[in-house]
Amino acid sequence: MKSRIVVALAGNPNSGKTTIFNALTGARQSVGNYPGVTVERKEGLRRHGDTELKIVDLPGTYSLTAYSAEERVARNFIVDEMPDVVVDILDASNLERNLYLAVQFMELGVPLVLAFNMSDMAKAQGYEFDLEKFSRFFGARIVSTMGSKGMGMNELLDAVVLTAANREAENEGTEKRRTPAIHYGREIEEEIAKIEPLVRKHVSLNGKYDARWLALKLLENDREIQSSVVSPEVHTQVEKSTVQIEKMLGEQPETAIAGQRYGFISGVCQEAARSTIEIRHSLSDRIDAVVTNRVLGIPIFLGLMYLVFHLTFTLGEPPMGWIESLFDWLGGAVASWWPEGSESLLKSLLVDGVIGGVGGVVVFLPNILLLFLAIAIIEDSGYMARAAFIMDQLMHKIGLHGKSFIPMLIGFGCSVPAILATRTLDNRRDRLTTMLVIPLMSCGARLPIYALIIPAFFPSAWHGPMLWIIYVIGILLAVAGAKLLRATILKGESVPFVMELPPYRMPTFKSILIHMWERGWLYLKKAGTVILGISILLWALTTFPGLSDDESARFRTARQVVQGENIGEEEKAEKLAVLNNAEKEAALRGSVAGRVGHALEPLLKPMGFDWKIGTALIGAFAAKEVFVAQMGIVYAIGEADEESETLRDKLKSNYSPLVGFCIMLFCLVSAPCMATIAITRRESNSWRWALLQLGGLTLLAYVLTALVFQIGRLLGIGIG
Known part of the structure; x- marks a missing residue:
């Protein structure tokens, strides 16, 4: 043994x-x-x-x-x-x-x-x-x-x-095992007997296949087996046998073979199984009468998914704050290894590139774990099958499967777990279509941008409606995108929706914890390494080549002058802060990212954007919420966030409401964050689909935003 x-x-x-x-x-x-x-x-x-x-x-x-x-x-x-x-x-x-x-x-x-x-x-x-x-x-x-x-x-x-x-x-030849055989009836058995010797003669079995089993698979029209058999003699006989079986039985061989198998099973169960009581409607049936009801089914499902969505991001907020605090502390601890005011590149790499990059990934882990905990409970309980069943008819109208609705709903929180959730889809076309349109569901990372732009450009009465409009635009584009994809590059027959509705069960604690953790670990191990590399790359793009020696000397001299002025400490600190921010802006302008922003300005102008917005969009390539901080650096106002009144004032004085709306529209539709691109590549197993998502959404965003800006300018909307 x-x-x-x-x-x-x-x-x-x-x-x-x-x-x-x-x-x-x-x-x-x-x-x-x-x-x-x-x-x-x-x-x-x-x-x-x-x-x-x-x-x-x-x-x-x-x-x-x-x-x-x-x-x-x-x-x-x-x-x-x-x-x-x-x-x-x-x-x-x-x-x-x-x-x-x-x-x-x-x-x-x-x-x-x-x-x-x-x-x-x-x-x-x-x-x-x-x-x-x-x-x-x-x-x-x-x-x-x-x-x-x-x-x-x-x-x-x-x-x-x-x-x-x-x-x-x-x-070893010391024992012989008997495998029971099913008799498929005279007509089918005669055709198997014709095909089996040809299989033995012309097909290399390699000790893996049984000749009778291969003959059955060929009669069942198993395409993978058929493609592996190259013998014309075998295929000719299979075609003749198929015609003969259809002629004799009036049905295709695969249907007849399946019927005989179920006949065998039925006979076995009659011999070896019995029912001791009359089968009554189970608890599952009584629950299904409510949750799959035509009227109540969708509202119940939407209510449950809203609860999952709400709890995932509400309960995830405190641990996200703890993780952010941990990485802030770690960044501060590492920064303390250098004297205050040090401009060490190694310090910047470790604090801004490595620690900032890892922190940007790990901060989403509570959401990932909580979301997959909820999904594991819903799946293991048996309700997920009902949810897909309920939504199938609605989703088929846009060329998708009922199961696609759940990842798309998750996409409103974060595209990364939403794309991971497409693993519940059986058909590859459905998976790819859903993956490609998920970024159009406005994720939580875009909220800081909306929270910055909407109050800066629109009156209070329009805050809610503008946010609603942006979300609806994303939904409508996802619907249109799904229909376009299924009609073109992912064209194919819709997979029949056949799903067993299993009885409801109480999920085991151990099972849901394992499901939750294995996906969380997968996220950290795979997406985290990619994001870390991209974060370091973006750090380099916004850091190098840096200021020239003459420019650095001018800023040093200016600081020394301020230090020597006979003014109050508070006023002196304000002047130094202005100088520091001006130095940051100058360094950013001269960096690779800044130069790319300047080079892209002619391309950005049709959308109403200048080089400053373009530079911030380059920084937002790693994560959408970076756009806010990048705009703060561009306008040299120090640490900026979505609540920064100074940045809002700067934006309001430099851009029109139309440009503000176009910024939101472009950030909604354009290339998703690098984590999403990395996960799409991993889940699709191809860079082709990830690059299509990256390039296709960016091109769509450019065309839409340019159209909106140009039409709005011609009509005089939002330019005052």
């Missing part, structure tokens, strides 16, 4: 597979992506007796006929990597549908263990199972489990180890 075995955990979505994975592996988990796709790969370790088990949690799948990325990943892992044991987790309270996947594992001939999970719920519904009979029918060990309570885990591990030992003995 090998001292280490590989175990694949498989099963339908909502079967409790992840709960069992967490119960088996605990904290000994790692999370990443499968190569080439954005499907999550989870692995964990567990020692049982003298054996160490490497447990791989495969994506949830209903079938081994691969349609989605998740189904392809699950099947390819089992076929290509040949784990020592496959554990199929079944929802025992919905057994017949869950057994469809088990039948396909049985046909594939893998070493199989079946876990009848949620057995307590099945018992409560009046079901009793003869596990010994089920075991004989499927040629596999069967264990009754309750993953949410951690019951049956040792028995499951015992079955896994024994199954692996039997497979090893079979490979």
Whole structure:
């Protein structure tokens, strides 16, 4: 017996597979992506007796006929990597549908263990199972489990180890395992018999495939299997067999094969399962009568999501403040290593670049953790499936899936967790479309810009309406953008919305904590490193080449003159502050970012912007809220924030309300922050989509803003 075995955990979505994975592996988990796709790969370790088990949690799948990325990943892992044991987790309270996947594992001939999970719920519904009979029918060990309570885990591990030992003995020739076979009826079996010898003759099985299984997959029109078989003789026979089956049975082979499998399952359940009581409407049914009601469903969902959104950012505010204070203290501590007034580049790099960059990422961690805590509770409870079901019809009108609504709603808080939340979408086109339009949902990072601009240019009565207008513009652009994408570069048939509505369950504390932390850690590890690098780059762009020796000397001389003046200390401090801010402005003007701002000014003028706004927009490239501080530096008023009356006065005296509105519009639509670009690249697994988001939104922002400014100027709106 090998001292280490590989175990694949498989099963339908909502079967409790992840709960069992967490119960088996605990904290000994790692999370990443499968190569080439954005499907999550989870692995964990567990020692049982003298054996160490490497447990791989495969994506949830209903079938081994691969349609989605998740189904392809699950099947390819089992076929290509040949784990020592496959554990199929079944929802025992919905057994017949869950057994469809088990039948396909049985046909594939893998070493199989079946876990009848949620057995307590099945018992409560009046079901009793003869596990010994089920075991004989499927040629596999069967264990009754309750993953949410951690019951049956040792028995499951015992079955896994024994199954692996039997497979090893079979490979050594000391034992022969019998795999039960399903008889598909005379018509289909005759065609399988024609295809199977051609497969053996013309297809390299490499010890991975069973010839009968491949013949079945070819008849089921499995495109991935069909593309892997290059033999014209095999394809010719499959086409002939398909025509013959359709002629004899009046239906396509895949439909007939599925029907025979369900017939087998039904027969097994009649033999080995019985109901002891009449099945009554469950608590889930009674709750669904309210939450999926045509009239009440959407208001209940919107109310719940508003509560999640509100609590996420309300409860996250205090820890965000603590983290900001921590990094402020850290920055001050590092700055104290140099004498007061020191202009050391190393000091600036550490304080402004490294600590400021890391702090800018870590400060969002409370939001990330709280948001995914809420999502984990909603998902594990069974309500998320209902939410997608409720919103599906509305979202289909803009070419998206019902599940897309949730990430878009999250986008009003922060685009980064919103894009991470697109992992709930099964179809890649839906995921990409949703990712690309999420930045148009006005995130919380833009609020400081609105809080600066609106009071500076508009009377009090217009504060609320102007904010509402900006948010509505973003929503309408997202809707139009989604329809355009689905009609052009992401064109394709809409995926049918088929989703099981699982019974409501009480989420386990351990499961939701693991879900919350693994995504939070992923955010820190991946997005954090990218943002740190970008922050350092932007620091360099706004720092170098710096003032010339002559300019620095002039400012030093001016300060010495002020120091020698016979005036009060308060007046002297004010004059020195003005000099310091003037020096900052001069350094910024001469920096790479400042020079780029000047170079871009001709391009910016159609939008009503000058080089100062352009320079601030360059700084806001890392994070939108940086725009406020950058404008403060440009206008040499010291530390500025969205409540700075001095900066508002400066803006009001230099720009018109029309320009103020155009600044908000451009910041709403243009390139999202670098964290969003980094996450889009990671989740789409391609720089192409990230750069399309970056360039496409910036181009859209430029065209829209220029149009608004030029039309507004021609009509004389907001230029007084």
